[in-house]
Amino acid sequence: MIADAATGVALALRGEGDPYALSRTLRQGDALALAAIRVLGADALAPYALGHRAGPGGEDESVVREALAAYPPGVAASDVSVWSYRGLIEASHAFLNGGADGWPRPPEAGAGWIGTDPWPRLSHRASQLAALALPGLAPGLAEALAARTDDLSRGFVRAVRRQDWLQAAGLGRWLARLPEVPPTLGLDGGLAFVRQMSGGDARVALHVVAARRFHGRGW
Amino acid sequence: MITDRTAPAESVTLTAEVENLVDSAEPDAVFRDTRECGGGLLLLGLLLISPPTPRPKTDAR
Amino acid sequence: MTGGRGDPALLDRLVGDGLGWLDGARASFRLPPDVTTDADPNTTLKPLGELAELTELTRTAHPRREIRERADALFAFAWQETGEGELFAELIRGEPRATYPVELYGIFAQAGLRHAAVEELLVTTTGLRGWRVAREDHTRTLGVLNAERRIGLPRHAAADAEFAHTGLGLLPEPWTLDRKAAYGVTHDVFHLTDWGRARRRLPAAHAGYLRLWLPAWLECWLEEQLWDLVGELLAVTACLPDAPYDAAAWQRLAAAQTSDGAVPETGTATRSADPAETFLACYHSTLVTVFAGTLARIAATEAADGPAAAGRPPFESEAAP
Numbered sequence: 317m318i319a320d321a322a323t324g325v326a327l328a329l330r331g332e333g334d335p336y337a338l339s340r341t342l343r344q345g346d347a348l349a350l351a352a353i354r355v356l357g358a359d360a361l362a363p364y365a366l367g368h369r370a371g372p373g374g375e376d377e378s379v380v381r382e383a384l385a386a387y388p389p390g391v392a393a394s395d396v397s398v399w400s401y402r403g404l405i406e407a408s409h410a411f412l413n414g415g416a417d418g419w420p421r422p423p424e425a426g427a428g429w430i431g432t433d434p435w436p437r438l439s440h441r442a443s444q445l446a447a448l449a450l451p452g453l454a455p456g457l458a459e460a461l462a463a464r465t466d467d468l469s470r471g472f473v474r475a476v477r478r479q480d481w482l483q484a485a486g487l488g489r490w491l492a493r494l495p496e497v498p499p500t501l502g503l504d505g506g507l508a509f510v511r512q513m514s515g516g517d518a519r520v521a522l523h524v525v526a527a528r529r530f531h532g533r534g535w
Numbered sequence: 536m537i538t539d540r541t542a543p544a545e546s547v548t549l550t551a552e553v554e555n556l557v558d559s560a561e562p563d564a565v566f567r568d569t570r571e572c573g574g575g576l577l578l579l580g581l582l583l584i585s586p587p588t589p590r591p592k593t594d595a596r
Numbered sequence: 597m598t599g600g601r602g603d604p605a606l607l608d609r610l611v612g613d614g615l616g617w618l619d620g621a622r623a624s625f626r627l628p629p630d631v632t633t634d635a636d637p638n639t640t641l642k643p644l645g646e647l648a649e650l651t652e653l654t655r656t657a658h659p660r661r662e663i664r665e666r667a668d669a670l671f672a673f674a675w676q677e678t679g680e681g682e683l684f685a686e687l688i689r690g691e692p693r694a695t696y697p698v699e700l701y702g703i704f705a706q707a708g709l710r711h712a713a714v715e716e717l718l719v720t721t722t723g724l725r726g727w728r729v730a731r732e733d734h735t736r737t738l739g740v741l742n743a744e745r746r747i748g749l750p751r752h753a754a755a756d757a758e759f760a761h762t763g764l765g766l767l768p769e770p771w772t773l774d775r776k777a778a779y780g781v782t783h784d785v786f787h788l789t790d791w792g793r794a795r796r797r798l799p800a801a802h803a804g805y806l807r808l809w810l811p812a813w814l815e816c817w818l819e820e821q822l823w824d825l826v827g828e829l830l831a832v833t834a835c836l837p838d839a840p841y842d843a844a845a846w847q848r849l850a851a852a853q854t855s856d857g858a859v860p861e862t863g864t865a866t867r868s869a870d871p872a873e874t875f876l877a878c879y880h881s882t883l884v885t886v887f888a889g890t891l892a893r894i895a896a897t898e899a900a901d902g903p904a905a906a907g908r909p910p911f912e913s914e915a916a917p
Contacts, residue, residue, distance in 0.1 A: 318556065351549055355556045387553050396558035436815060440561055470812035476771035477816045478564035484771075500805050502769030509771075566820055568774040 317342075321352045321360065322518040328363035329522075329529045336363035339375035353383035358403035359447040362526060364411035377412050380404065384420050396444050398425040399457065403448040410452060430460040438464060439471020443486030446523050449493045451530050462494045469501045476506070481514035485523035492533035507534030602841035602896035608660060610850055611889040614882045615654075615666045617857030618647065622670075624875040627677050632686045637696070643879050645700040648674040650883040652707055653791060654890040659897050667886070675704055681711025688714065692721045695731065695740045702743030718749060728752045734761040735780050738787035746790075759788055764802055770809040775825065778813060781806075782828035785835055792891045795835045803836050810836075814845050821863050823852050827884035834891035838899070841892065849885065859885045 321341055328336035338360055342349035353360045360380065384404060389397045402422045409419065429441060442461055448454040461468060468487055475484035488507045491497045507524050511534075514520040528534045625644050628635045647670060654667035678684065681704065687697035701714055721727065722744065731737045737758050744751045759765040763777050764784035773781065785806070789795050798806075810833050817825045826849055833840055853859045858874070859881040868874050 347546070347549060351553045351556075354553050357557070387550060390550075390554075393554065394558045397554055400557050435811070441558075444558055466808060470809070470815075473771045473809060473812035474815055477566070477773070477812075478562075478819075479567070480562055480564070483561070498808055500767050500770065500808065502771075505769060506771055564819060569776055 317348045317352045318355050319518040321356055322522045325359055325362050326522040326525045329525045337376060339379050350383040350386045353380060354387040357400040357447040358407035358450050358453055359522060361407040361411045362450055365450050380408050389423060395426040395429060396441050398423050399445050403453060406453050407450065427460060435467035435470050436474060439468055439487055440483060442468055442490055443483040446486030446489045449490045458493060461490060465494050465496050466498060469498050472506065481510050481517060481520050484510045485520040489523040489527045492527035492531035504534050602892055603843060603846065604893060604896055606846060606850055607889045607893045610853060611663055611886050613853060613857035614886040617882055618670055621875055621879060622673060624872065632690055639876065644674055644677055646880060646883050648703045650887040652703060654886055657894055658890050659893060675709050681714055684711060685713045685717060688717045688721060699739055699743040702746035706746040718747065722749050734758050735783050738784060742787045742790055767805050770812060773813060778825055782832050785832045789835055792835050798835065806832060807836055814842060818845060818848055823849060823859050824861050824881040824884050827881060827888045831888035831891050834888065834895045839895035858882050
């Protein structure tokens with residue numbers, strides 16, 4: 317289900333298939349569909365970031381509202397989970413034309429780790445928040461990560477060596493958004509390499525196509 | 536973690552799974568290294584003429 | 597990674613214990629009578645050559661006298677094993693095209709240990725057009741060029757041009773490195789900088805590249821517990837200007853050293869009942885650890901006292917005859 321949804325988003329970002337509608341990609345009323353939206357986070361709405369917003373009050377809005385209501389981060393939720401949830405709320409504000417009314421209030425997400433995590437752990441966390449690399453989302457997070465661009469680049473190297481293609485793709489996507497990625501990293505070739513080595517993993521493909529579509533990196 | 540204690544067990548499991556997918560552990564590493572291939576016969580030919588020269592390093596195994 | 601003094605006590609213990617194990621392994625370093633004919637050079641000449649190459653820096657440049665003296669004794673032992681150079685004359689007569697006798701002799705020649713017949717032979721064999729035929733890889737050629745420089749022979753190719761084709765010279769995407777490529781990068785640095793003695797020969801762009809990516813590579817091979825490569829990467833780190841000190845990596849390498857001073861090549865030490873097997877599984881990593889620990893110790897001393905304190909004569913000598 318998550319792979320299907322990711323594939324639907326990636327297709328839409330490539331400009332292939334019918335015009336995107338999240339509610340068409342997933343069966344409504346299905347608990348798994350809501351779970352998939354929560355897992356994809358802001359990426360569930362990524363195609364709308366290309367310009368054609370969904371109208372207010374539509375089916376997409378209601379399905380996202382359902383997902384937010386069904387899977388709020390609990391009291392013990394990790395920072396990554398809270399950030400990801402925030403990302404979905406932010407994306408709803410930004411891309412669904414619904415305004416800020418009536419949505420859950422974005423929960424406070426811990427940010428201390430961005431400055432203090434050793435780079436392998438930082439990289440793993442950041443990669444799981446790659447949906448927040450969508451243009452305009454989470455400016456504070458992006459700014460804090462920009463201060464650790466070299467560390468995230470090292471994380472990309474490590475992830476490729478470990479054949480952790482999903483982590484590599486997520487980091488590559490962040491690095492595509494950040495302004496000062498080291499030229500010797502070879503980010504463009506790296507994104508293409510990761511996509512091809514992953515053997516068609518849908519979530520990897522989504523990160524790579526998003527890096528290309530929104531930030532012009534990779535091929 | 537949902538707080539609704541009356542939720543069906545299935546939903547609780549799904550919630551936990553969602554949390555796991557949103558923030559998952561790193562997978563175990565897979566390390567692959569280049570295998571030497573193609574030069575084998577030629578190398579053998581050279582070995583007969585002169586022994587392999589020692590390298591101040593360990594060759595990849 | 598932080599710059600600065602590092603942890604001299606940890607480094608000295610690593611180096612001292614390593615030298616202790618190597619000293620106890622002298623018998624395994626001894627060359628067999630058929631060393632120039634039938635013996636496998638990879639288990640005879642290679643270990644002895646590494647013993648000489650990797651203790652030479654320690655014997656001349658380690659800040660602590662007792663450590664210098666222990667390394668010096670091992671280096672002298674290696675020279676004795678070569679019959680004070682006579683071995684190289686025999687090897688060159690048997691294999692005039694081979695580079696390894698030149699590379700090995702260069703280690704001793706640099707230290708002032710020379711053999712007249714070898715010098716005469718080399719003028720001829722390395723002066724031939726055939727000596728300039730391309731070797732199997734550029735990294736190895738850099739090693740030959742360094743040996744020629746050490747001996748005082750004309751260099752058969754331009755080191756800069758050769759370096760430009762290596763796995764470091766090309767500044768490859770850092771995520772493309774596999775194990776063999778990583779060994780290539782470390783040896784590009786060793787040959788180019790004369791094993792840490794002329795660290796300024798490393799171009800600034802390449803030093804910057806290494807500073808950026810070494811932490812990533814170190815983490816990868818620490819996870820794989822490939823201790824000899826970890827040691828080599830730490831040695832390269834110590835060759836950088838204002839060398840960083842990766843305290844966590846050093847601690848993990850130290851934890852891999854067994855109580856008798858040996859460092860296994862990979863994983864945790866599994867002691868074989870066969871001393872020959874144990875020797876082959878440990879000698880290389882142990883030597884690399886001694887070498888890396890020496891370089892890091894020199895870098896730490898420089899950070900504390902300025903380059904003059906540790907920059908003894910062998911350093912930065914550009915004297916190319």
